[in-house]
Amino acid sequence: xxxxxxxxxxxxxxxxxxxxxxxxxxxxxxxxxxxxxxxxxxxxxxxxxxxxxxxxxxxxxxxxxxxxxxxxxxxxxxxxxxxxxxxxxxxxxxxxxxxxxxxxxxxxxxxxxxxxxxxxxxxxxxxxxxxxxxxxxxxxxxxxxxxxxxxxxxxxxxxxxxxxxxxxxxxxxxxxxxxxxxxxxxxxxxxxxxxxxxxxxxxxxxxx
Amino acid sequence: xxxxxxxxxxxxxxxxxxxxxxxxxxxxxxxxxxxxxxxxxxxxxxxxxxxxxxxxxxxxxxxxxxxxxxxxxxxxxxxxxxxxxxxxxxxxxxxxxxxxxxxxxxxxxxxxxxxxxxxxxxx
Numbered sequence: 624x625x626x627x628x629x630x631x632x633x634x635x636x637x638x639x640x641x642x643x644x645x646x647x648x649x650x651x652x653x654x655x656x657x658x659x660x661x662x663x664x665x666x667x668x669x670x671x672x673x674x675x676x677x678x679x680x681x682x683x684x685x686x687x688x689x690x691x692x693x694x695x696x697x698x699x700x701x702x703x704x705x706x707x708x709x710x711x712x713x714x715x716x717x718x719x720x721x722x723x724x725x726x727x728x729x730x731x732x733x734x735x736x737x738x739x740x741x742x743x744x745x746x747x748x749x750x751x752x753x754x755x756x757x758x759x760x761x762x763x764x765x766x767x768x769x770x771x772x773x774x775x776x777x778x779x780x781x782x783x784x785x786x787x788x789x790x791x792x793x794x795x796x797x798x799x800x801x802x803x804x805x806x807x808x809x810x811x812x813x814x815x816x817x818x819x820x821x822x823x824x825x826x827x828x829x830x831x
Numbered sequence: 832x833x834x835x836x837x838x839x840x841x842x843x844x845x846x847x848x849x850x851x852x853x854x855x856x857x858x859x860x861x862x863x864x865x866x867x868x869x870x871x872x873x874x875x876x877x878x879x880x881x882x883x884x885x886x887x888x889x890x891x892x893x894x895x896x897x898x899x900x901x902x903x904x905x906x907x908x909x910x911x912x913x914x915x916x917x918x919x920x921x922x923x924x925x926x927x928x929x930x931x932x933x934x935x936x937x938x939x940x941x942x943x944x945x946x947x948x949x950x951x952x953x954x
Contacts, residue, residue, distance in 0.1 A: 671872055694872040695920060697836055706944055719864040720920065722836045726947035730844040730954065734947060736852060737839040737879050 624664075624691065630657035632690060636712050638681045639705045646702060647747035647755065651683050655774070655800055656745075659822055660687040662797060663743060663772050666824075669693050672740040675766055677728050677759055682709035682721070684743045689718045696721040697739065699728060729758060732765045742771040749779065757786050760825060764792055770826050774802075777819035784823075791828050798822045832924045832945050834888050838880050840945070842931035842938070845953050851931055853884035854938070856891050860926040862943070866916075873912045876919070877902055889918040 630653055638650035651659075663669050670692040676685040679698035682705075688696055698721055700706050706723055713721060726734060728746075742763040749756030756775055760783075763771045775783055777799055784794045802820040842851035882902040889895035897914035929938040929945055936953070939946050 671869060673872075673876070694869055695833075695835060697839070701948065703944075703946075707942075710942060710944070719866045722833045722923075723944045724832075724836060724840075724947060725944055727949070730947075730949060733844040734841055735839045736841050736881075 624661075626657055626661045629661060629687065629690070630654055633657050633683055633687055635715070636681060636683045636686055637708050637715075638683070639708050641704070643702060643704075645752065647749075647751055648680060648702070648705070649745070649748075649802075650680060651745045651774070652803060653683065655802060655820070655822075656683045656687055658798070658800065659743070659772060659774070660684065660691060662822070663688075663741065663770075664691045666770070668741040668770050668772070673697075675699070675739040675742045675744075675763070677731075677742060677744040677763055678746050679709060679723070680705040680745070682712050682723075684745065685709075685721050686712060686716055686718055688743060689720055690716075694720065697724060698722070699724045699726055699731065701725065701727045728762050731762050735766055738766055738768045740767070740769050742767040742773075744771070745774045748776045750776070756783060760787055760792065761790055764790070764825065764827055767827075770824055772797075773823050773825065774800075775821050775823055777821045780821055787825060788828075792825045793828045795824045796821050797824050832927075832929075832940050832943060833920050834885060834892070834922065835876070835919050836945070837888050837924075837929070838885050838919075840929070840947065842929075842934070842936060844949060845931060845934055845936060848931060848933045851933060853881065853888065853932065855930040855932060856888055856924065857928040857930065858892060858924055860924075861892060862923050862925050864921055864923060866920050868913060868916050870909060870912045873916050873919070874907070877915075880919075885919070889922075892918070892922050892924070894918045894922050 746759035
């Protein structure tokens with residue numbers, strides 16, 4: 624599927640309209656989701672795979688993965704609000720190979736006894752909730768037998784990669800993207816601003 | 832909740848729980864969806880599945896009668912793989928509960944979504 628086609632499909636995915644500041648919920652814009660998934664697909668990590676989406680929100684990454692031929696997707700979020708929107712997106716898109724789960728990603732390592740092939744995620748940036756970005760990566764690596772694809776703030780790149788490598792992960796920055804965050808929260812002074820975001824691929828340096 | 836998800840989940844995150852698997856299922860409402868069958872995917876899932884847990888869960892949902900008593904080996908005919916596919920990813924618990932086998936802690940399933948959130952004092 625062409626990137627443009629994927630983006631136009633993902634334009635139709637509803638996102639949540641009252642994000643939770645403490646959870647650092649930022650909806651993934653359709654152009655970024657499409658670019659990310661297109662790359663993951665080309666790397667052979669979607670078609671026929673069992674995929675986990677951590678911090679799935681309204682489900683744009685899961686739905687995109689399903690459209691691109693994932694066998695099954697398990698999508699997890701701590702917050703029931705976005706999951707309800709996800710549910711209505713599933714009905715809208717008539718997607719039947721996604722299962723949702725309400726859980727805290729921080730507990731998932733001991734809650735899941737099976738590894739997925741691929742993890743796709745847009746975790747909290749870890750700005751307000753220090754270390755949340757690294758926590759998501761660590762949990763993802765314990766639940767994934769191949770590759771993790773994730774979005775992180777470019778400004779914390781060196782710190783994040785250093786920490787991740789200390790925990791036995793290999794990281795590769797695939798692309799640097801511009802993430803336009805509309806003024807969602809009161810503390811954003813301007814109406815809209817761009818944040819530099821890294822699209823990162825990680826895997827276990829010592830496969831278990 | 833699909834039985835694939837059920838086969839993944841444990842309640843081991845609860846303080847003091849040893850294995851927390853398999854979670855018992857209370858079924859109040861189910862739904863059947865149609866999803867694309869891939870024999871390759873099902874065959875790849877077989878070694879990951881805990882077969883006795885899957886079989887018991889499928890029986891609870893009333894879709895276990897077509898399933899073999901032990902996990903099928905390599906040369907499996909498509910009919911068996913299709914029955915596994917059906918029980919694993921096409922039948923969903925919409926309303927019900929998951930129950931920790933050790934503590935009896937209940938996790939509600941509503942609108943098809945299991946709520947596995949734990950309170951701070953449980954972990």
